[in-house]
Amino acid sequence: MPKTFLIDTSRCTACRGCQLACKEWHGLPANKTKQFGWGSHQNPQDLNPNNYKLVRFSEHLEDDVVRWNFFPDQCRHCEVAPCKETGDLYREGAIVQDEKTGAILYTDGTRKFSKEQFEEIRESCPYNIPRRNEKTGILSKCTMCNDRVHKGMLPSCVKVCPTGAMAFGERGEMLKLAEERLATVKKRFPNAMLADPDDVMVIYLLTDAPENYHSFAVAAAPQSTMDRKRFLAKLARPVTRMTEKA
Ligand code: SF4
Numbered sequence: 612m613p614k615t616f617l618i619d620t621s622r623c624t625a626c627r628g629c630q631l632a633c634k635e636w637h638g639l640p641a642n643k644t645k646q647f648g649w650g651s652h653q654n655p656q657d658l659n660p661n662n663y664k665l666v667r668f669s670e671h672l673e674d675d676v677v678r679w680n681f682f683p684d685q686c687r688h689c690e691v692a693p694c695k696e697t698g699d700l701y702r703e704g705a706i707v708q709d710e711k712t713g714a715i716l717y718t719d720g721t722r723k724f725s726k727e728q729f730e731e732i733r734e735s736c737p738y739n740i741p742r743r744n745e746k747t748g749i750l751s752k753c754t755m756c757n758d759r760v761h762k763g764m765l766p767s768c769v770k771v772c773p774t775g776a777m778a779f780g781e782r783g784e785m786l787k788l789a790e791e792r793l794a795t796v797k798k799r800f801p802n803a804m805l806a807d808p809d810d811v812m813v814i815y816l817l818t819d820a821p822e823n824y825h826s827f828a829v830a831a832a833p834q835s836t837m838d839r840k841r842f843l844a845k846l847a848r849p850v851t852r853m854t855e856k857a
């Protein structure tokens with residue numbers, strides 16, 4: 612039975628506990644941070660091989676009032692993952708899907724992808740998630756804490772969230788919870804919505820338009836169409852690529 616997250620941004624206070632818990636569980640080193648002052652308290656500025664999770668800060672004016680939106684960004688573990696489809700064209704088995712949890716996992720085999728192949732994998736992701744370690748060549752992103760989940764534990768980020776902004780469990784239960792929370796949140800935020808709930812295993816409840824959170828809060832339809840076309844074009848010429856040794 613696949614697992615699913617619900618990330619309810621109406622409850623997120625941007626404490627960044629999830630971001631740190633993720634680093635701690637995976638033994639990821641610290642990043643040098645910088646105060647950007649007027650722009651954002653977001654740190655670091657983007658996902659990177661040492662940050663599988665990043666709490667994004669976004670502020671904008673709404674009726675002359677500053678509104679802050681917080682978005683704990685991570686891999687969505689797509690039901691049919693474009694990054695895996697692209698990776699399989701070059702090196703089948705480097706990116707895998709766990710049959711039990713549904714997690715999309717990057718193995719050590721991803722170090723065999725060339726830089727150009729990585730760029731294609733990253734571009735095929737509708738949420739701009741995969742990152743590459745320039746020293747080792749390994750591609751990285753959220754693992755769904757698959758090791759913890761297989762032992763019956765919650766993902767590290769979900770476990771530490773102090774406000775209950777994140778929930779994790781069986782997909783049916785999470786979809787039901789998402790609809791219930793949406794109905795509640797809509798009373799205060801009429802434009803509240805669920806981001807791509809049918810396609811991903813990390814469902815965000817947004818209280819505002821997706822573009823007021825982050826450029827990739829939802830999968831952009833034109834980009835997905837372009838990626839699909841690119842994918843189909845590659846399928847027409849797979850023979851040399853599939854046998855290529857990167
Ligand atoms: Fe990090 Fe695990 Fe949360 Fe993914 S599920 S963001 S790997 S703590």
Ligand code: SF4
Nearest residue numbers: 686687689692694736
């Ligand atoms: Fe792959 Fe991107 Fe989907 Fe994650 S969000 S499974 S990196 S395509």
Ligand code: SF4
Nearest residue numbers: 623624626627629772
């Ligand atoms: Fe938001 Fe919870 Fe993460 Fe804190 S731990 S930033 S409240 S999702």
